[in-house]
Amino acid sequence: MDDMGMTNEQYKGMLLDELEDWQEVLELAKEEQNEKIIRKAEKQIAKINEKLKF
Secondary structure, eight states: OOOOOOOHHHHHHHHHHHHHHHHHHHHHHHHHTOHHHHHHHHHHHHHHHHHTOO
């Protein structure tokens, strides 16, 4: 039976893609001065950066 899990490299790549998306959201939120979205994006970016510390 094949192991369906991701390799560390695949997981890290997925997180980096997600990080890039949230950084874009953060930039757009800053342009619009949307504090609620800025806080959410910053929170998500911090979470992803913590997960990347493996």
